[in-house]
Amino acid sequence: MKTGTLIKILVLLLFLLIGCITVSRELFPSGVQTVPPPAEELTESQTPLVIATGDMSGVYFPLGEAMADLFRKYNGKAAGTQVTHASIQNTKLVSQKQAELGFSTVDVLSLPETKKKKILALTGLYSNYIQIVTTKSDIHTLEDLRGKRVSIGTVESGTKLMAERVLKAANLASNEMDVSTLSFTQSADALRNGTIDVAFFSSGLPNPVISELASEMKISLIPIPKQMAKSLHEKFEFYTLDEISSQTYAGIKRTPTLIVKNVLFTYPDLPKQEAYKIVKTLYDHLPESKNAHLEAMELHLSNATAGIPIKLHPGAKQFFKEIIH
Structure with a gap:
């Protein structure tokens, strides 16, 4: 390959890289990082399922990654995680539909400023x-x-x-x-x-x-x-x-x-059947999440809906009703 041609290719690649960085910064402001689903999983008719987690060194992030893997594998759903400051920021992101799912502790969900009408619980989780x-x-x-x-x-x-x-x-x-x-x-x-x-x-x-x-x-x-x-x-x-x-x-x-206690939650507009499939997939395949963190094994159907200060999503309610009966 001629030297002039090689230089042109390198310059083009540099411009493309700069463009990608610029787009990334515009989409995801400082302090919030996203680990997106693989590009090949996205289609024009499919939007990704974004899970708002927390610090990458905590439990929310690896558990969110494990859940995203389950949803991709068993629901055929493009899914990824978003690194955040955790509970309070997660309630804001989900209530504003900037993320489909989020983790939070129940004390945060009980705060007067939490917009309880704009978020619904899917299931209780382990304890912090x-x-x-x-x-x-x-x-x-x-x-x-x-x-x-x-x-x-x-x-x-x-x-x-x-x-x-x-x-x-x-x-x-x-x-x-x-x-x-x-x-x-x-x-x-x-x-x-x-x-x-x-x-x-x-x-x-x-x-x-x-x-x-x-x-x-x-x-x-x-x-x-x-x-x-x-x-x-x-x-x-x-x-x-x-x-x-x-x-x-x-x-x-x-x-x-x-x-x-921790809770997995979403927004009210998430379709009932999709919410149902999310909760069912999570409980049907819990052992697969164990490798992400031992806390995944602390999820128990017996107390999944206890002590949650926000309403259950209709899809989650349907799942737990079927399990109880």
Whole structure:
């Protein structure tokens, strides 16, 4: 091939690459990334099923990826995931029909500002555990957080909401700490580098980045006292006292904490039959999701619809009615 021809081809490829980057930035604003379905699965008559998840290092993302795989394999549906700040942002994206499905904790779904008429539940999922991680040997209780550098989770996340409620219950004002709003990955890196002392995580067990951190250095989890948990349960009924097993992460002790249920939801205009197929496919093929994360096996039909503060989608209602009968 002549040198002049080769240069022309390289210049053309460069222009095409720049064009792709520009389109990507216009479609997906800063802070939101999308892992789309394979291009060959899309047809003119088929729109992709987008699942709003969370931080790639949490549980929402790998579980969303596993679900997308199931929908592609068994429903013939083009599906992909969207990386977000998690619960609060997910409710906004789905209510505005910028995503078809989303994950959220029930405390976020119960917020007055959540547009409950614009979202409907498909099924309850596993529970998130509040995990308050430190690498410092002098931090043992919530009281010890005074004067410390603390990450409370990203803006528009369920982690931040739950962290703020826990800190308020512990009589800790934000001006008594150096507070930052980091993602799971950023929090783990900051703990590793010593730029923060404590980080809140609201996640299924185990959280991948905490597991990695615990394999590299000594960590400990700060307990939520039983009386505080009881008080938060009385004020917000969806928080329940539980514990994190000593087997969850290397070197930790059994730690009492709070848990909160997760929900998969959609918007009311999603066709009834499509919603039905989504829920049926999920439960019919649960074992296939286990490889994505162990929390997939915590989905149980017996309590799938309990404790959800928004209405069930008619398609999901039909599925659970058939299963019960």
